[in-house]
Amino acid sequence: MVRTISDIAYIQTGIYAKSSSNGSLFYIQARHFDNNHRFKQEVKPELLQNEKLQKHILQKGDVLVAAKGYDNFAVTYSDIPKPACASSMFIVLRIINVDQILPGYLAWFINHPKTQRILSGNSKGTSLPSITKDSVAKLEIIIPSIHKQQSVLKVHALFQKERELKLKIDVLVKLKIQAQILNAIAEKS
Numbered sequence: 001m002v003r004t005i006s007d008i009a010y011i012q013t014g015i016y017a018k019s020s021s022n023g024s025l026f027y028i029q030a031r032h033f034d035n036n037h038r039f040k041q042e043v044k045p046e047l048l049q050n051e052k053l054q055k056h057i058l059q060k061g062d063v064l065v066a067a068k069g070y071d072n073f074a075v076t077y078s079d080i081p082k083p084a085c086a087s088s089m090f091i092v093l094r095i096i097n098v099d100q101i102l103p104g105y106l107a108w109f110i111n112h113p114k115t116q117r118i119l120s121g122n123s124k125g126t127s128l129p130s131i132t133k134d135s136v137a138k139l140e141i142i143i144p145s146i147h148k149q150q151s152v153l154k155v156h157a158l159f160q161k162e163r164e165l166k167l168k169i170d171v172l173v174k175l176k177i178q179a180q181i182l183n184a185i186a187e188k189s
Helices: 103-111 115-121 133-139 146-188
Strands: 002-004 011-012 025-028 045-047 061-067 072-077 084-086 090-095 141-143
Touching: 002 090, 011 133, 061 103, 072 103, 090 103, 090 133, 103 141, 103 146, 115 133
Parallel strands: 025 084
Antiparallel strands: 002 141, 011 090, 025 045, 061 072, 061 090
16 A cells, blocks of 8 residues: 555654753754664753643654654654653654554655755755655655565664674675784784
């Protein structure tokens, strides 16, 4: 089944708010993610809770889409840290029917190179390109069965693990070769 994002999720932008040293609400920003789009754990609460922020508090399963910059990555909010709001850097997608689509699958779809090319083609601005809620809302997504979505996520997780292991192997091989060269030089001296 093919649907648009606006058919399957509520869409809102993150908020712009001033930080406070004695906040009780976490303020999720792009700098809180590493190069692999994994959440860094060293985040501190930065916002004071108020009525205005209530409707922006993230729920487990919300999908955050980076709306500014050259990497429009998507991540699933797993409710850590909690409570939290997304900054205006993000577009927040809240799935209407989680029995129909998994948050992880939606994030995977948005991160897919084909979808990233579509978003990049729709971005506005030159110095800091940005995508709009409307461009995300119009994206068409193929929604297979929940079982197939789970399979996609398992295969993707294995692919990510393989990439990480290959990088570690490359580093170890380089270190081994450098050590062998150094030993060969030391023996001939």
